[in-house]
Amino acid sequence: MKRSFLFNLVIISILILFTSCNKRPEPYSILEYKGDGVVANYTKSYMTMSYETESIKPNSILAGKGDLILYGENLLSCVGKNSGTKFSYKADKEFGYINGKIRSITIPEKDDQLPAFLRSDTTDFSQLEFITFGSKVPESYMPLLTRLAKIRPDAGLSFENGLSNLSEILKLFDPAVILAGNIPVKDYGLFSGEPNLESLLLVLEDSINTTPLPAMAELEQLIISGEGESITGDQFLANNSQLEKLSLISVGTFDCSVLKSLAHLKELMIFDCDTILNVELIKEHKSLEVLIPYWEDFKYDITENDLPALRWISFSSKLPQNIFESFIGSNPNLEVVEIIKNTNITNLQPLLSLKKLYGLTIVDTLTDINTVKSLKNLKYLSLPNGVLNDSIKKAIIHEALPGTVLASNEGVCLGSGWLLLLIPFIMLFSFVSKKKRS
Secondary structure (H helix, E strand, C coil), rough: CCCHHHHHHHHHHHHHHHHCCCCCCCEEEEEEEECCECCCCCCCCCEEEEECCCCCCCEEEEEECCCCCECCCCCCEEEECCCCCCEEEEEECEEEEEEEEEEEEEECCCCCCHHHHCCCCCCCCCCCCEEEECCCCCHHHHHHHHHHHHCCCCEEEEEECCCCCCCHHHHHHCCCCEEEECHHHHHHHHCCCCCCCCCEEECCCCEEECCCCCCCCCCCCEECCCCCCCCCCCCCCCCCCCCEEEEECCCCCCEEHHHHHCCEEEEEEEEECCCCECCCHHHCCCCEEEEEECCCCCCCCCCCEEEEEEEEEEEECCCCCHHHHHHHHCCCCEEEEECCCCCCCCCHHHHHHHHCCEEEECCCCCHHHHHHCCCCCEEEEEEEEHHHCCHHHHHHHHCCCCCCEEEEEEECCHHHHHHHHCCCHHHHHHHHHHHHCC
C-alpha cells in the first residue's frame, strides 16, 4: 500500500511538473513606456496608430517577438532584444536613452560635429541597440565605429541615400536589423553576407519584376516601402523561403504570387498599395497568424479552415457590420482584434464569442462601450484618446475590467506626404511628434 501511494505520488508530481513546464506562454508582450514623445509598433501598424507618452504618464503597447518599435524622436528597438517590459526613455539630438542607458546614437555627417561625449572612452555603450547614419560617414569616424563594433557588433544600422561606404561599415558590424534607404537593386547583394541579419527594411528605388532578393539565411522580417514601384512575379522571395514576417507599404502594384515561396509566413501587412493582384493566394499560407490588410476592398472572406492559425486581425475603416460579424464567427481562435477608424461597426457583441481574446484596439471611434466592459478576460485594451482622457469613462472601464491594461491611442492622418518612408527614422518620428505637440 505504501509503495503504491509513493508510486502514485511520483506520477502525479511528474504530471504537474510536465504541465507547468509546457504551459503556453503569453502570446504577446504588453510593453509600458514613459517619456516625452510617441510610441508605435512599426511592424504591425506602420503609422496608422500611435501612443502618446509623458514622463509622468506612461502608456502601453501590444507587441510580438521581433516587432520593431518606434518611440521618442530617435529611438528604435526590437522586441525580445531587451529585458523587462517597462521602459523610461529620453532623447536628444545624438542620443536615445532607455532606463538611463544609451540605446541609440546618430552619427553626424561632418567631421567637426561629433560630440566629445561620443568620442570618450568612458562612455557606456554596453546596451547600444541602434546606430543611425546619414548618406556619408566621414573617414575620421571609423576608429569610433570600430570601437563600437567591438562593444556591440550586432547593433542595428539605419542609413539613407545609398550610404557611400556601406560595404566598409558592414565589414565592422554584424547587425540584426538594417533599415536601408534608397539602395539600388544591384547593391542588395551586400546584405547576403550578414550572418545575423533578422530584420531588413528596403525603400525601393526601382520596380521589381523578376530580380530575386539575394539569400539572407537568418532573415525573418522584411519590410518593403515604395513610392509607387511595383513588385510582381513569383521569384522575388525565392531565395528567402524562411521569411516569417512581410510588410508592404505604398507599393504601386503587389502581386500575391510573390508570396508563393514563403513556406513559413506568419505575419503579413499590406498598406496603401495601389493594386493588389491574386489576393486569394493569401489563403494558401496556412501558418499565417497575423493579417493586417490596410486596403478598403479586402473581402475578409476567411474562415477557420482557410487560415487555421490566424490569431491577429485588423479591420479597415469601410468594413460593414455584417462582414465583421461573419468574420468573427468564422474565426473563433482570434486573440487580437484591431478596428481602425470604423464607424460602420456599431455592435461589438460578436467579440464576446472569442474565448481567447487577449487584446483589443479601437482607433478613432468607440461605438459600443457596453460590450467592451463585458470582455472580462481581456488583458490589453487600447481605446481612442478622447475616451480614456475622460476621467469618468476611464473609471467606469477600469472598474469593469480591473485586470486589463488600458492604453490610449491616436489615429494618424495619412495624407500623401506621409506615405513616403523617411530614413533615418528620427526624421519620421521627429516630424510626427512635433506635429502632434503643435
